[in-house]
Amino acid sequence: xxxxxxxxxxxxxxxxxxxxxxxxxxxxxxxxxxxxxxxxxxxxxxxxxxxxxxxxxxxxxxxxxxxxxxxxxxxxxxxxxxxxxxxxxxxxxxxxxxxxxxxxxxxxxxxxx
Amino acid sequence: xxxxxxxxxxxxxxxxxxxxxxxxxxxxxxxxxxxxxxxxxxxxxxxxxxxxxxxxxxxxxxxxxxxxxxxxxxxxxxxxxxxxxxxxxxxxxxxxxxxxxxxxxxxxxxxxxxx
Numbered sequence: 001x002x003x004x005x006x007x008x009x010x011x012x013x014x015x016x017x018x019x020x021x022x023x024x025x026x027x028x029x030x031x032x033x034x035x036x037x038x039x040x041x042x043x044x045x046x047x048x049x050x051x052x053x054x055x056x057x058x059x060x061x062x063x064x065x066x067x068x069x070x071x072x073x074x075x076x077x078x079x080x081x082x083x084x085x086x087x088x089x090x091x092x093x094x095x096x097x098x099x100x101x102x103x104x105x106x107x108x109x110x111x112x113x
Numbered sequence: 114x115x116x117x118x119x120x121x122x123x124x125x126x127x128x129x130x131x132x133x134x135x136x137x138x139x140x141x142x143x144x145x146x147x148x149x150x151x152x153x154x155x156x157x158x159x160x161x162x163x164x165x166x167x168x169x170x171x172x173x174x175x176x177x178x179x180x181x182x183x184x185x186x187x188x189x190x191x192x193x194x195x196x197x198x199x200x201x202x203x204x205x206x207x208x209x210x211x212x213x214x215x216x217x218x219x220x221x222x223x224x225x226x227x228x
Contacts, residue, residue, distance in 0.1 A: 004155075033215070042201060042218035043156065056215050090155050092216075100144040100163065100205055102216060104155035 002027055004093050004105030012111045013081050021076040021108045023091030031055070032074040033092040033102055034066060043090060049074055050096060081112045119202055119219030126192055127227050134200060134222040135186040142204030145178050145185040146216065150199045159200075160187070192226050199223050 005024040013019050025032050031050045035043035045058035049068035060066075063081075068074045078085060088109050092102040119136045126132055136145070144163055148156035160171050162178035162185060169176055175188045185202055202219040 035216075042220055043216075045215035045217070048215065058215055088153075092155075101146070101158060101161050103158060104148075106155045107153070109153070 004091055004103055006089075006091050006105040006108050008108060009106065010109050010111075012113065014113055015081060015083065017081050017112075019078045019081060019110060021078070021089055021091075021110070023074045023076070023093075023105060025072050025074070025091075025093030026103055028095065029093035029103075030072055030096050031094045032068055032072070033094075034060075034074070034076050035090045035092065035104075037088040037090060037107075039087075046076070078110075083112050086110055086112045117202060117204055117217055117219040119222055121222060122220065123223040123225070125225045125227065128192060128194060130192055132189045132192055132196075132224065133186060134202075135184060136202035136204075136219045137184045138204060139183070140206060141182040142206050142217075143182075144205040145176070146203045146205070147174075147176050147185070147187045148201045148203060150201060150221075156201060189224075192224075194226050194228050197224060197226050 007022045033048040034046040036046055037043040046060040047066050048056045052068045063079050066076045088107045090104050090107045092104045094102045117136050117138050146161045147159045149159055150156045160169050160176040165182045166180045167178040173190045178185055199221045201221050203216040205214050
């Protein structure tokens, strides 16, 4: 079965640079979620989109923005990167009518040097 | 905000043993989920629970949604080496039933299975 696709899988950036992470949800899923997981931590919710509209917002820095496109894929844009932004970034997707079950992608490992 | 307390933090068991882990919350959740995560990979959904008191099995895994809606447990029977990993509970809270509701995760239980 098709799963959530994230790209790139690994990303290395310098401080103050920008990064764009992409997420392609499971086919027919219309809701995407972004989570950040630091080393040894549990995933922390950043933001979610349903039908291309922001539906929930967590502890996402103002330096980050995200959007969902007409094909339901989503992009997380991160600017003025800081060392502390180094983490695993996961995208998850769900069907709107069964939104309880969120399926996670393999993640993007961002390293900020 | 909502917080989930997951215990134990780590477990070291012998192959074939049963294991149990649980999560408690200060707030009510509408849904409890259990995920397993391998190093550097995304969490994989194991079991989803939707109703207070619900008991659900998935192979050797059994999970229950606490009657107070503030807790859940996961049992793994007859553990095998491939059960090694980090197990997370996650709650979907009372934000309404519309899609887009965040998951709040527990701190995770690191399971080690000795052959």
